[in-house]
Amino acid sequence: xxxxxxxxxxxxxxxxxxxxxxxxxxxxxxxxxxxxxxxxxxxxxxxxxxxxxxxxxxxxxxxxxxxxxxxxxxxxxxxxxxxxxxxxxxxxxxxxxxxxxxxxxxxxxxxxxxxxxxxxxxxxxxxxxxxxxxxxxxxxxxxxxxxxxxxxxxxxxxxxxxxxxxxxxxxxxxxxxxxxxxxxxxxxxxxxxxxxxxxxxxxxxxxxxxxxxxxxxxxxxxxxxxxxxxxxxxxxxxxxxxxxxxxxxxxxxxxxxxxxxxxxxxxxxxxxxxxxxxxxxxxxxxxxxxxxxxxxxxxxxxxxxxxxxxxxxxxxxxxxxxxxxxxxxxxxxxxxxxxxxxxxxxxxxxxxxxxxxxxxxxxxxxxxxxxxxxxxxxxxxxxxxxxxxxxxxxxxxxxxxxxxxxxxxxxxxxxxxxxxxxxxxxxxxxxxxxxxxxxxxxxxxxxxxxxxxxxxxxxxxxxxxxx
Ligand code: AMP
Ligand code: ZN
Numbered sequence: 001x002x003x004x005x006x007x008x009x010x011x012x013x014x015x016x017x018x019x020x021x022x023x024x025x026x027x028x029x030x031x032x033x034x035x036x037x038x039x040x041x042x043x044x045x046x047x048x049x050x051x052x053x054x055x056x057x058x059x060x061x062x063x064x065x066x067x068x069x070x071x072x073x074x075x076x077x078x079x080x081x082x083x084x085x086x087x088x089x090x091x092x093x094x095x096x097x098x099x100x101x102x103x104x105x106x107x108x109x110x111x112x113x114x115x116x117x118x119x120x121x122x123x124x125x126x127x128x129x130x131x132x133x134x135x136x137x138x139x140x141x142x143x144x145x146x147x148x149x150x151x152x153x154x155x156x157x158x159x160x161x162x163x164x165x166x167x168x169x170x171x172x173x174x175x176x177x178x179x180x181x182x183x184x185x186x187x188x189x190x191x192x193x194x195x196x197x198x199x200x201x202x203x204x205x206x207x208x209x210x211x212x213x214x215x216x217x218x219x220x221x222x223x224x225x226x227x228x229x230x231x232x233x234x235x236x237x238x239x240x241x242x243x244x245x246x247x248x249x250x251x252x253x254x255x256x257x258x259x260x261x262x263x264x265x266x267x268x269x270x271x272x273x274x275x276x277x278x279x280x281x282x283x284x285x286x287x288x289x290x291x292x293x294x295x296x297x298x299x300x301x302x303x304x305x306x307x308x309x310x311x312x313x314x315x316x317x318x319x320x321x322x323x324x325x326x327x328x329x330x331x332x333x334x335x336x337x338x339x340x341x342x343x344x345x346x347x348x349x350x351x352x353x354x355x356x357x358x359x360x361x362x363x364x365x366x367x368x369x370x371x372x373x374x375x376x377x378x379x380x381x382x383x384x385x386x387x388x389x390x391x392x393x394x395x396x397x398x399x400x401x402x403x404x405x406x407x408x409x410x411x412x413x414x415x416x417x418x419x420x421x422x423x424x425x426x427x428x429x430x431x432x433x434x435x436x437x438x439x440x441x442x443x444x445x446x447x448x449x450x451x452x453x454x455x456x457x458x459x460x461x462x463x464x465x466x467x
Contacts (some may be wrong), residue, residue, distance in 0.1 A: 006061060008224065009300065009360045011232060011255040012158050016360055019058075019223060019254065026064045028218040029055065030252075031226030032210060032235070033069040033115070036096035037077040040103055041275035042290075042305055043228075043261035043268035049294045050258050050361075051226050052109040057357050057404050068114040068217035070210060071097050074203050079191055089193045090119065103278045108287050109406045114217040118209045122195050125204045125212040128246055129183045129197075137245045141174030143186020143200040149179040152241040158255060159233035181238055183208045207238035211251075215243065225252035229259055230267070256361075258299045268305065276305060285310055288410055292316045295363040295405055316367070320402065321410050323374040324395055329465035330381040331391040332418055339385035342376060346397050349373035353401050363405070370401060382463075418464060422451050426464060429455065 007016040021027050031051045034044050048069075055067045073093035082092035097117060105111070118125070129145055132138035138147045149155050149163070156162055168178035182205040187194040194201045204212075214222065220243075227236065236255065243251040260267040263274045281290060293313035297303050349369045356365030377398075381391060399411050429444035445455050449467070456463045 005358045006058070007358065007360060008254050008256055010253075011229070011257050012252075017254050021063060022221070022223060026066055027058055027224065028222040029065060029067045029224040029226065030210075030214045030218060030222055031067075031069050032228070032231055033071050034100055035072040035075050035077060035206075036093055036100055037075060037081045038096065038270055039277045039279055040100050041268055041270060042278050042281050043275070045104065045107070045278045045290075046258050046261050046294060046299075046303065047226060047228055048104050049107065049109065049291060050299045052107075052112070053291075053295065053363070053405055054224075054226075054256075054361055055112075056109075056406060057361070060404050061354070061358075066114075066218060067112045068116065068214065069112045070213045071100060071115060071117045072206060072209060073097050074118045074193060074209075075206065079193070082192075083190075089191075093119065093193075099279075103282070106279075106282045106287055107291060107406070108409060109291070116213040116217055118204065118213070119193075121209065121213050121216060122204075124216045125209055126184075126195075126197050128212040128215070128242070129204070129208060131246050132183065132242060135245065138183055139176065140199050141176070143184075143202055144174055144182055145184035145199055146175055146180040147183055147238070147242060147245075148177070149181065149241065150177060152245050154244070155237065155241050158237050158240055161233060161237075181205065181207065181234065183242070207235055208242055210235070211239050211242040211246070214239075214251075215247070220247040221249045222252050224254045224256050226256045226258070229257040232257060256299075259302045261303045261305055263305050265304075281310075285314065286317070288317045288407055289313045291406055292367075296367050298364050299361060317407075317410060319374060320370065320398070320407070323377045324398065324411060325465075326378060326381050327391050327395040327398075329463065330386070331388040331395070332465065333388075333461075333463035335384065335387035336389070337385045337387040338390055339380055339383070342380045342386050342390065342394060345373055345376040346394055350397065350401065353404075357404075366401075366404075370398070373398065382458075418453065419451060422448055422453050422464065425451075426455065426462060430462065 004018050004020070006019040008019055009015065010017045019027065029051060031047050034040050051067060051069070055065045058065050078093050079089050082089035085092060129138065132147065133140065133145060137151055138145050163179065166179055184197060184199055184204055185202050186199065187201040194203055225236070240251050262268060263276065266272065266274055268275050289310060293310055296313060296316060349372060352369040353366045356362040356369060377394065380386060399408055402408050402410055425444050425448050429441050432440040432444060448455055452467050453464050454467050456465070
């Protein structure tokens with residue numbers, strides 16, 4: 001394929017942008033990971049699923065992709081949560097980081113290529129802060145370091161805000177300008193995790209961490225920067241200011257933001273307490289259902305979380321699984337035929353599947369093409385036209401497309417192969433029927449059933465399937 005088929009909506013430009021790999025042919029992606037002050041909720045899993053699957057899809061498109069995502073394991077909320085447990089905050093954050101990895105591992109989508117943690121990136125964060133101080137874009141004030149927002153002319157471009165409209169969230173004692181934000185925060189009383197720096201003991205601000213970790217993992221500049229839409233301002237605005245001021249290069253070509261997952265009409269949020277933990281959701285629903293729940297909606301749509309949504313996703317997975325079973329049954333019945341209509345439906349589905357993804361990662365459209373194919377399979381697989389080889393090929397094609405979504409495991413309960421005892425009994429039964437010994441044929445049907453198989457007599461002869 002030519003890569004200019006892939007377009008993604010960028011928050012920065014407000015329109016779809018063609019994805020262009022970097023000069024070395026690689027697509028570099030970074031998305032903002034969680035602040036680990038508790039177990040992650042199902043909302044935090046949305047960027048994880050979106051960007052992990054985006055990587056899978058782009059790789060299928062023949063692109064080389066490097067994906068990095070951070071863990072913010074130093075933060076005010078971590079001090080507070082660790083303190084409440086009477087646990088040192090480094091130890092607490094380590095435990096929550098491991099829990100994040102374990103919880104997201106259960107989705108079966110693999111891991112990002114790099115998962116930097118703030119506690120392991122301190123030299124890079126301090127070096128970037130020093131560079132900004134040297135360039136005159138940041139200044140020390142008592143034990144803190146601040147970024148001079150007014151000296152970065154593009155500030156506000158991503159979020160569409162003007163400087164005179166901004167109200168500082170934290171006035172800050174030592175700031176020269178109320179709009180400036182902290183790159184380094186001097187150690188405060190009671191903070192049990194801190195690092196030495198040229199400005200004294202302390203810890204980094206949240207925004208500089210991502211700028212430093214992204215540059216460390218991916219180099220200066222990337223094709224796609226991701227994260228939830230809640231991070232556009234100030235977090236991503238600040239990341240751009242820091243990184244572009246330091247490198248003089250465009251930080252990210254495309255800003256790709258997922259919309260919020262909601263519970264009872266509000267954004268799911270740890271600080272609001274209206275959450276369902278990812279681990280609990282995965283205890284209740286198989287990972288395939290959770291992935292189908294996310295991907296049957298577009299990443300730029302708000303996504304309600306509810307039992308009925310999950311039941312719908314479960315039905316989606318069952319529908320796909322049933323189509324595979326239908327193909328298995330039909331293939332087990334043998335035959336050498338070829339159904340051109342079925343073959344054409346498969347080619348069409350593959351083409352439309354990727355076309356949907358090429359258009360701003362349209363996963364709902366890609367699912368729709370799978371369902372169109374399932375409909376044709378359900379109509380045609382049991383007919384006489386398609387033989388076993390073709391049916392098995394159709395099955396492979398469906399699994400291959402599902403695998404783009406990390407749903408290849410829907411295949412995990414294929415029907416058992418038909419044992420030779422059963423095929424022998426089936427042949428005997430056919431002989432009994434031919435000699436009109438129907439009582440014997442019924443007995444043989446019962447014997448076949450004991451092996452867990454049913455016989456269906458059709459115009460094309462008997463077909464056998466697992467019960
Ligand atoms: P946080 O730990 O809150 O910084 O969030 C980690 C990642 O999850 C960020 O990319 C957030 O934008 C994203 N996120 C947080 N809450 C939600 C939500 N309710 N729906 C979708 N994404 C979210
Ligand atoms: Zn970030």
